[in-house]
Amino acid sequence: MILVFIEHSNRRIDDTSLEALTVGRQLADKMNVPLHGALVGSAADEIVARAGEFGVTVLYAAELAQPDTYAPAAYAVCLVELLDNSKPQAVIAAGTERGNEIMAHVAARANLPLAANCTDVQPGADLIVTRLRWGGSLLEEAKLTGTSKLLTIAPNSVPLATVEPTRVTVQSFAPQLSERDYRARVTARVETAAGKVSLASARVVVGGGRGVGSAEGFRELEELADLLGGAVGGSRVVTGLGWRPHHDQIGQTGTRIAPELYISCGISGAIQHMVGAKAAKHILAINTDADAPIMSKADYVVIGDLHQVVPAIIAEIKARRG
Ligand SMILES: Cc1cc2nc3c(=O)[nH]c(=O)nc-3n(C[C@H](O)[C@H](O)[C@H](O)COP(=O)(O)OP(=O)(O)OC[C@H]3O[C@@H](n4cnc5c(N)ncnc54)[C@H](O)[C@@H]3O)c2cc1C
Numbered sequence: 001m002i003l004v005f006i007e008h009s010n011r012r013i014d015d016t017s018l019e020a021l022t023v024g025r026q027l028a029d030k031m032n033v034p035l036h037g038a039l040v041g042s043a044a045d046e047i048v049a050r051a052g053e054f055g056v057t058v059l060y061a062a063e064l065a066q067p068d069t070y071a072p073a074a075y076a077v078c079l080v081e082l083l084d085n086s087k088p089q090a091v092i093a094a095g096t097e098r099g100n101e102i103m104a105h106v107a108a109r110a111n112l113p114l115a116a117n118c119t120d121v122q123p124g125a126d127l128i129v130t131r132l133r134w135g136g137s138l139l140e141e142a143k144l145t146g147t148s149k150l151l152t153i154a155p156n157s158v159p160l161a162t163v164e165p166t167r168v169t170v171q172s173f174a175p176q177l178s179e180r181d182y183r184a185r186v187t188a189r190v191e192t193a194a195g196k197v198s199l200a201s202a203r204v205v206v207g208g209g210r211g212v213g214s215a216e217g218f219r220e221l222e223e224l225a226d227l228l229g230g231a232v233g234g235s236r237v238v239t240g241l242g243w244r245p246h247h248d249q250i251g252q253t254g255t256r257i258a259p260e261l262y263i264s265c266g267i268s269g270a271i272q273h274m275v276g277a278k279a280a281k282h283i284l285a286i287n288t289d290a291d292a293p294i295m296s297k298a299d300y301v302v303i304g305d306l307h308q309v310v311p312a313i314i315a316e317i318k319a320r321r322g
Pocket of ligand 1: 208209210211212234235236237238249250251252253254265266267268269270271272273276286287288289292304305306307
């Protein structure tokens with residue numbers, strides 16, 4: 001049996017989990033075994049029906065005392081219980097922050113290897129996986145061993161494929177959890193301020209780096225972003241210095257952006273930063289150093305002091321808009 005961990009919200013399976021289900025279905029077909037799903041919370045009718053469209057025959061629903069509290073260790077306990085009871089050939093989750101986090105806990109508890117961010121899986125006694133490394137700049141082919149193979153699927157790497165809908169049997173279970181499993185948990189959610197677009201979905205991103213010089217220096221970047229209906233982000237240097245909150249960080253260890261236009265101001269363009277910006281359709285780099293690495297990666301460059309260039313762009317936009 002192949003088991004897929006399903007992330008869901010508002011009675012809807014997340015697209016990234018549908019990708020994991022697609023891979024799970026294809027793997028199950030090739031190995032001639034059934035596909036089962038697992039989720040935390042109640043299995044709403046819409047979720048059950050959608051799971052059936054991806055070929056799930058059994059859906060395990062873990063009933064937790066605190067179903068709305070995300071706690072990676074608690075979620076992992078649910079999967080480990082299923083793993084112990086039904087010994088699946090593989091457990092697959094989406095390569096989201098949560099999917100990777102939960103599966104890392106599962107791997108540690110079950111003492112099994114985990115291959116994260118896979119883009120392709122081929123069956124066999126050992127699975128052959130292709131996976132993203134170095135923030136996606138390298139593709140690795142690896143052999144995954146273990147009694148049950150644990151893997152996550154890199155988001156946006158697999159086209160969704162539905163099948164003739166199957167009949168889904170829902171099996172609820174209540175895993176044994178302790179307070180320790182809730183030591184690390186989400187205690188609050190802070191939404192982007194009303195009217196502001198999120199960094200990950202913004203069509204225009206104005207990014208600032210060390211060259212901005214201070215937290216106050218970001219005011220002009222904020223103004224430019226507001227004029228363009230965009231969001232402000234930054235390099236790790238600026239989040240490290242406390243000029244911007246961590247959730248504004250763009251890059252390997254921050255948010256990955258995919259705007260139509262990324263205006264990068266006073267950012268050198270280190271590989272760890274560019275990994276988070278490589279899905280940007282166009283990059284405009286403003287930098288005093290013509291040899292900064294970002295200059296060779298940008299579509300448009302302005303060699304100059306951002307504190308002169310950004311106000312000039314703002315003035316021009318205002319003038320054109322009257
Ligand atoms: C494991 C690891 C993970 C990392 N993850 C990330 C990550 O997720 N995101 C990230 O950003 N970094 C990350 N980093 C750090 C990364 O390597 C760089 O150190 C960082 O991106 C540099 O930030 P910066 O471009 O703001 O600063 P610098 O590299 O110091 O560049 C500042 C730039 O500003 C220019 N400048 C200075 N003054 C002006 C001015 N007045 N006008 C215009 N230009 C000016 C300079 O010419 C220079 O090019 C990571 C590093 C490691 C080791």
